[in-house]
Amino acid sequence: MDYSQFLMMPQELGLLLVFLLVFLFDTFLPKKAQSSLSIFTCVVFALFTIANVFMAGNGTSFSGMYEQTSATYAMKLILNAGMLIVLIQATKWANSEFVAVRRGEFYELLLATLLGMYIMISARHFLLFVIGLETASLPLAALVAFDKKHYESHEAAAKYMFTAVFSSAIFMLGLSFVYALAGSLYFNDIAVNIMGGQSALLIVALVFVISGVGFKLSLVPFHLWTADVYQGAPTAVTSYLSVISKGAAAFAFLVILAQVFGSAYSAAWEWMLYAVIVLTITVGNLFAIRQRDLKRFLAFSSISQAGYIMLGVIAGSEVGLASLMFYVLVYVFSNLAAFGVIAAIENKTGKVNMDDYNGLFKTNPWLAFSMMLAMFSLAGIPPFAGFFSKFFIFVGACHTGSVAIYVLVLIALINTIISLYYYLLVVKAMFIKQDECVIPTFKVACSEKVALIITTLGIILIGLASCIYTYLAEAASNSSAMFMFIH
Amino acid sequence: MIWSNILIYFVIVPLLVLGGLAFSKSMKAIRTVVVTGATALMVLAAYLVIEFLQIRAAGVTDEMVLTGSWVWYAPFNIHLALGVDGISVVMIVLSAFIVFAGVFASWKIDPLPKQYFLWFFLLSTGVFGFFISIDLFTMFMFYEVALIPMYLLIGVWGSGNKNYSAMKLTLMLMGGSAFLMLGLIGIYFHSSANVNELTMNIVEIAQNNAIPHSWQMWLFPAVFVGFGVLGAMFPFHTWSPDGHASAPTAVSMLHAGVLMKLGGYGCFRIAIYLMPFAAHELGWIFLILTGVSVVYGAFSACVQSDLKYINAYSSVSHCGLVLFAILMYNTTAMTGAIMQMLSHGLMTALFFALIGMIYGRTHTRDIRKMGGLMQIMPYLGVCYVIAGMASLGLPGLSGFVSEMTIFIGSFQNSDTFHRVFTIVACSSIVVTAVYILRVVGKLLYGKVQDPHHLELTDAVWHERFATIVLIAAVAAIGCFPNFFESIIKDTFTPGGIYDGILATIGQPLPWM
Numbered sequence: 001m002d003y004s005q006f007l008m009m010p011q012e013l014g015l016l017l018v019f020l021l022v023f024l025f026d027t028f029l030p031k032k033a034q035s036s037l038s039i040f041t042c043v044v045f046a047l048f049t050i051a052n053v054f055m056a057g058n059g060t061s062f063s064g065m066y067e068q069t070s071a072t073y074a075m076k077l078i079l080n081a082g083m084l085i086v087l088i089q090a091t092k093w094a095n096s097e098f099v100a101v102r103r104g105e106f107y108e109l110l111l112a113t114l115l116g117m118y119i120m121i122s123a124r125h126f127l128l129f130v131i132g133l134e135t136a137s138l139p140l141a142a143l144v145a146f147d148k149k150h151y152e153s154h155e156a157a158a159k160y161m162f163t164a165v166f167s168s169a170i171f172m173l174g175l176s177f178v179y180a181l182a183g184s185l186y187f188n189d190i191a192v193n194i195m196g197g198q199s200a201l202l203i204v205a206l207v208f209v210i211s212g213v214g215f216k217l218s219l220v221p222f223h224l225w226t227a228d229v230y231q232g233a234p235t236a237v238t239s240y241l242s243v244i245s246k247g248a249a250a251f252a253f254l255v256i257l258a259q260v261f262g263s264a265y266s267a268a269w270e271w272m273l274y275a276v277i278v279l280t281i282t283v284g285n286l287f288a289i290r291q292r293d294l295k296r297f298l299a300f301s302s303i304s305q306a307g308y309i310m311l312g313v314i315a316g317s318e319v320g321l322a323s324l325m326f327y328v329l330v331y332v333f334s335n336l337a338a339f340g341v342i343a344a345i346e347n348k349t350g351k352v353n354m355d356d357y358n359g360l361f362k363t364n365p366w367l368a369f370s371m372m373l374a375m376f377s378l379a380g381i382p383p384f385a386g387f388f389s390k391f392f393i394f395v396g397a398c399h400t401g402s403v404a405i406y407v408l409v410l411i412a413l414i415n416t417i418i419s420l421y422y423y424l425l426v427v428k429a430m431f432i433k434q435d436e437c438v439i440p441t442f443k444v445a446c447s448e449k450v451a452l453i454i455t456t457l458g459i460i461l462i463g464l465a466s467c468i469y470t471y472l473a474e475a476a477s478n479s480s481a482m483f484m485f486i487h
Numbered sequence: 488m489i490w491s492n493i494l495i496y497f498v499i500v501p502l503l504v505l506g507g508l509a510f511s512k513s514m515k516a517i518r519t520v521v522v523t524g525a526t527a528l529m530v531l532a533a534y535l536v537i538e539f540l541q542i543r544a545a546g547v548t549d550e551m552v553l554t555g556s557w558v559w560y561a562p563f564n565i566h567l568a569l570g571v572d573g574i575s576v577v578m579i580v581l582s583a584f585i586v587f588a589g590v591f592a593s594w595k596i597d598p599l600p601k602q603y604f605l606w607f608f609l610l611s612t613g614v615f616g617f618f619i620s621i622d623l624f625t626m627f628m629f630y631e632v633a634l635i636p637m638y639l640l641i642g643v644w645g646s647g648n649k650n651y652s653a654m655k656l657t658l659m660l661m662g663g664s665a666f667l668m669l670g671l672i673g674i675y676f677h678s679s680a681n682v683n684e685l686t687m688n689i690v691e692i693a694q695n696n697a698i699p700h701s702w703q704m705w706l707f708p709a710v711f712v713g714f715g716v717l718g719a720m721f722p723f724h725t726w727s728p729d730g731h732a733s734a735p736t737a738v739s740m741l742h743a744g745v746l747m748k749l750g751g752y753g754c755f756r757i758a759i760y761l762m763p764f765a766a767h768e769l770g771w772i773f774l775i776l777t778g779v780s781v782v783y784g785a786f787s788a789c790v791q792s793d794l795k796y797i798n799a800y801s802s803v804s805h806c807g808l809v810l811f812a813i814l815m816y817n818t819t820a821m822t823g824a825i826m827q828m829l830s831h832g833l834m835t836a837l838f839f840a841l842i843g844m845i846y847g848r849t850h851t852r853d854i855r856k857m858g859g860l861m862q863i864m865p866y867l868g869v870c871y872v873i874a875g876m877a878s879l880g881l882p883g884l885s886g887f888v889s890e891m892t893i894f895i896g897s898f899q900n901s902d903t904f905h906r907v908f909t910i911v912a913c914s915s916i917v918v919t920a921v922y923i924l925r926v927v928g929k930l931l932y933g934k935v936q937d938p939h940h941l942e943l944t945d946a947v948w949h950e951r952f953a954t955i956v957l958i959a960a961v962a963a964i965g966c967f968p969n970f971f972e973s974i975i976k977d978t979f980t981p982g983g984i985y986d987g988i989l990a991t992i993g994q995p996l997p998w999m
Contacts, residue, residue, distance in 0.1 A: 322562070381635050382628040391624070391668070395563060398672050406673065413665035420661055424638060424654065432642040432650065466560045473562040 005061035008068055011052060011076050012118050018048050019111045026104030035100075038091040038447075041107045045087055049080040058478075064186060065125035071479035072122050074325055074472055075251045082244045082332035083114055085454055089340050090236035091447035092347055098149055099234075106146060109139040110240065117248035121255065126175050126185040129252070130168070136248065137164040137216070140241065144233040156232025163215055163225040171212025177205035178260075187260045191485050195263040206261060206268050210276070213256070216249040217306050220279040227287075230299035235346055238295055239339035242302045247328040250306070254313045254324060255482065262485025265316055273314050274404070278411055280307030285418040292354050294342050297422070298335065301378060304419060305331055308390065308412060311397040314405070316486045322476035323389070323396035326469050330377065330389035333458035337374035340455055341367050344448045349439055354426060358435035367444065368430040370452050375423040377459045380416055388463035390416065492555040493535060494569040497579060497615035500527050501608045508605050518594070521604050525587040528611075532583035536974070539576050543977055550978070551621055551690055559625075563675075568622035568688050573974040574825050578618045578745075578752055581832045584960055585744040586611050591953035592840045593737035596644065603644055606636040607737065614745050618752070623671050623687040627664070630753070633746060634660050634717075637730070637738070645733040656730035660717055667713025667753075673706045674698060674761060692761050700764050707765035710758040711773055718750025718810050719803045720773070721780040728787075731799035732852075736843025739795065743802045744836035748828045751809040755824070759813065767816070771904065771996050774814045778908045780807025785918035789925070794842045794852040797926060798835065801878065804915055805831040811912055812893040815905065818979040820896025823889055825975050830885035830964055834877045837957040841871050844950050845930075848943045854926060859935040864945040868931045870954045875923040877961050880916055885964035890916065904996060 006013060022041050026034070052073075060067045087110070094103040116135025123129035141164060145157030179185060181201055182193035194202060211222060218226040230238045257269055284304030291297035309331070312324025344367060346352050361368040377386035394409050444452070462468055489495055504524035511517045542552050551570030559565045571579070589607070596603045613633025620626040634657070641653035677698040678686045686692060698706065716723040727747075731739050759766045784804030791797045805827065812824035844867055845860065846852050861868035877884035880891075897909040935941060946954070964971060 319562070376635070382631045387628065387631065392563070394668065395672055395675070398676060401676065406669065409672070410665075410669050413669055414662075417658055417662045417665055421654070421658055424657065427639070428642060428650065428654075431639055432653075466565075470561055 008057070008059055008061035009066060009122070010055045010057070011073070012115060012122075014048050014051060014055075015111065015115050015118060018044050019108065019115065022104070022107050022111065026108070034104075035095065037103060037107065038087075038094050042084070042087050042091065042447075045080075045084055045111075049077075049084050052077050052080055060124065062128075064188065065128050066119075066122050067124045068122060069479040069482075070475040071321060071325070071482070074475040075121050075248075076118055078325060078329045078332065079114065079117060079244055079248055081329070082247065082336065083110075083240075085332070085336045085340075085451050086110075086236065086240045086244065088447055088454070089239065089336065089343060089451040092445040093234065093236050093343065096347070099146070102146070106143070106236075109143050113137075113139045113143075113240075114244070117244070117252075120248060120252040123252075124187045124259075126178075126187075129256075130172065130175075133168065133171070133216075133252075136245065137168065140164070140237075140245065143237045143240070144229060146237060147232075147234045150232070152232035153234065154232075156229040159225050160229045160233075167212045167215030167222070170208050170215075174205045174208025174212060177201055177208065181205065187256075190260050191262060194261070195485070198264065198267050202264060203268050206264065206272065209256065209261075210269065210272055213249060213253045214276065217246060217253065217310075218303050219276050219306055219310065220283040220303065223280070223284070223303050226303055227291075227296045227299040230302075231293060231295045235295065235339060235343040238298075239336055239343070242298065242339070243332045243335050246302065246306060246309075247332060250309045250313070250324065250328060253310075254321065257313060258316060258321075258482050258486060262316075262483065265486045270314060270316070273310060274408060277307050277310045277314065277408060280304065280310065281412055281415045285415050285422070289418070289422050291422075294352050294354055294357075294426075297354065297426075298338060298342075301419065301422070302335065304415065305335075305378070307415075308393060311393050311408070311412060314408070315396040315399055317396070317399055317483055318473075318476040318480045319399045320393075320396040321479070321482070322469070322473040323392040325472045325476065327389040327393045329468070329472075330385040330459075330462055333455050333462060334374050334377035334384075334386055337370055337452065337455035337459060338378070340448060340452045341371040341374070344444050344452070345439060347445070347448075348442050351439060354429050355435075356439060357426065357429045358433040359438040360430040363438050363441045364444075367452075370456050371430060372427050373456055373459050375426050379420045379423040381420075383460075383464060385459050385461075385463035388469070392469065489555065489557055489567075492553060492569055493531070493538065494553055494555070494571060494619040496531055497528070497619055498612055500524055500531065501612040501615065504608045505605055505612075508601055508608070511601065514600060517600055517604060521590050521608070524608065525583075525590045528583045528615075529587050532580045535571070535576060535579060539571065539573070539974065548977070554621070556622075556688070563624070564686050565624045566622050566688060567620075567625055569619050570621040570690070571619060572978045573976065574752070574755070574978055575618045576974055577825060577829055577971060578748060579615065581748065581829050582611070582614050582618065582745045584956065585741055585832060585836045588836060588840065588953045588956050589737035589740050591949045591956075592740060592843060593735065594949040596735065596737075599643070603640070603735075606640050607741070610636040610640070610741060610746075614741075614749065617749055621689050623675060623689060623692075623757070626689075626753075626757070627668065627671055630667075630749060631661075631664055633749065634664065637734075637742065637746075640738045641730060641734045644735040644738070646735070647733050648729070649733040652726075652729040652733035656726040659723065659726040663713045663716030663723065665713075666709045670706050670709035670713060671757075673702060673709070674757075677702055677706075689757065689761060698762060703762040703765035704768065707758055707762045707769055708772075710762075711754055711769075714750045714753035714758065715773070715776075715810065716750070717747060718754060719747060719780065719784075719806045720750075720810055721776050721783055721803075721807065724780060724784070724803045724807075727803055728796050728799040731802070731839070732793060732795040736839060736846075739839035739843070740836040743799070743839060744832040747802065747806050748809075748832055751806065751813065751824065751828055754810060755813050755821070759816075766814075770814045770816065774811065774905075774908060777807045777811040777814060778912055780804065781811055781912045781915045782918070785915040785922070788922040789918060792854050794845070794854060794926070794930075795839070797854075797922060798838045798842060801838075801919070801922065802831070802835055804919070805835070805878075808890070808893060808912065808915070811908075812897065815893075815897045815900060817896055817899055818976075819899060820893055821979060822972060822975050823892030823894075823896050826885075826889035826892055826964070826968065826971060829971065830877070830889040830961070833957055833960045833964070834874055834885060837870070837874045837954060837961065838878070840950075840953055840957065841867055841874060844946060845871075849937070849940055854929045856936055857930050857940065858933040859931070860940070861931040863935070863940055863943050866945045866951065870958065871931060872927055873958055873961070875927050877965070879920045879923045883962070883965045885961045888965055888968040902996065
């Protein structure tokens, strides 16, 4: 075996190294040094993320099972940025009374899932893809159950486990149909073999594949687990689930649909996805209006955000890919800012209800300010990053030029108004409403402060600094081979 | 270099004010910062007018002058493209005036003065940015930047049913901008016959004139309605009375004075400028709607008893007249529309400032509970009468100039449809006189309704200053209309890009 093939995967190897370092630190260092594990992980991961920026080198290895393109580098870099923020945010929680004894496991499981996501993104063979998928899903179930003392955490873990396993099963059933059609599990072979033939079996296979990944992305009608799991899981894990896990699934989804089923774009999956997007955006938004628990609220908001992300997939072009990556990046920063505020307040006071936030601006202006920026960015208000990402993803979708897609964008735009309503409810609670029992002024922990500063700066700057989108657009156009079966 | 373009400073100055506010601790520091900022904007605006007149005097006939373009998002060909013509210059001057007066009208804002001025100047950034941009993307971005601060300005500092009003206003305006965004994306993808040369620059799009007619037929309504919501076009005007009634004084001033002009300006600059074909084909539908706005707003104002509601409906009527005149598609009426924007902006700002000052003293805005204020606070009373006279079109003040121009221009369309609607819209002048005189009679004359009012005092210096600035401007337009007209009229000279739309004068309507 040619071991130099492993050099094609510098990001995976680097992450493995981080994982091992954390593991060794956790296992062999004396008890006293253990408390610095969080800082150690953050620093090592930050160095790894910075190193990622300079990694390059496209190509395939393992007889085409694994591929690195400039787009996959960019996708992994986005996930890394999000992961770094999650790690910093989680520091306070990981060192809290009940979690501290197991914080090593927390970091190791988290890093393991990220490795799985890397593999999902780069896999060009369904066997490798499924390995990545499972590596990404199963540790998450353990993480969701991390709050041992809370009954809700266990319930959430059970729900997550069942849906994860169930969706994997459906996905693999779909794969077996694909194998029956194409006689191969290599992405490229399948793409070539199914070209021209639009059999009923292909449609069925596509339905199963879309449902399988749809569970991970919590697209409607596969979203029912989302709110309960988000609410029950520890906030650090919820934020990870809502941004990194979702982002990775979206990237992988785009790769599968474009690269494997590209030739069935207009015949089959464009319309399936069309219906799913309309449902996802609308249902997510309508349910979010009534939520008072902020974690449930963000769960439904993230469902509808997934619908917007899918607009980048339905575009089926480099512009769509670039906009999708940009959207996920912005979504990572905005959602993590929101979760950062929620976590800070929850860690201090245990309150997660929207009504508890009444008058927050008077007592904790900076937290309220960060939350407001996050809400505005999620709603797509300029000059914050969310506006740019929404605009670009709509432009990316309209790039197809079909009138039906314009109608879809109109539906999405009308939904942004609904979403603006409920995002403004949070702003209203913090800035306008008054309450006797407001959350008292408190000092935010240093780690949480750092994470909030990073996310807030991201929200303000990612849109205004055009170099980030330009970088992603370049990466996308270098990987345009992905879309050769659509055009 | 971007810094050598004077236009960019209209955005930079408000941003500097935001920065300065962030570091100011005391009320005195805050006031110093905002007054400096507002004065700087006035000076810039005056300088811009001189610069613009010099350029025109030098014989430059480009549509847009002082242009500059810097690439922002290369993949979508988005530029930070700046440029002004006479209309933008006039609008910028108007905005500078209102911001200046607004600062003095909110001299004693309470609570949280710092945050109030932060949002106030963020809103101004959006307004100025919108008027100096000639790139669809940046225009839209600044447009939304100007809208969202309204939510908090009304929600936190407003009065009455403020939560409801703030949410209604924000959602309706953002709903309009949803259509607008779709329209702009549609325009972008048809901006050039060559798919590799798509552009967001409105001058280039107008010159390419490549938007297929079939696309124009739905892009035009999307954009027109999108901006029309902000221009308070019937039936999308319902945010306006509630919003204005709940907003704090200076915010009402800025909103009615400048923000609503964004709607008219947008309709004119984007919808009609870029899509002349559909503008001609579909204009009559919107003409009916705006005609209804004009009359309906005036009649509604007659039956209201809340001062702010009266003025808000009066704004619906007057802003309806702006869109109405734009849709007449001839030089005279369009010039009138721009004059009306200017005139209405100043006059309404004056009205809202006065209402705020009266409300601050009497703590009621119900005209049935007030009376005889002229003897108690003569200064404010006289100002109110002046504002009222400007509104009902007394010669010598701004209202007369603009409305006269509009109606003469409208009547130049010789077909029955346009003439009937012109006459209908003209009738609003009479109704305007009714509601203005009704308020003046009840509020200022007659006997004092509430004995407590007798102890009230007249305007203090910063209030006087704010009103004098506005009255001077209203009178200046009324007495020297030619000066303003000379700035505007270059836009419509033959050979320009408005030829497309002006060529449709006299052509029969699509269904005739």
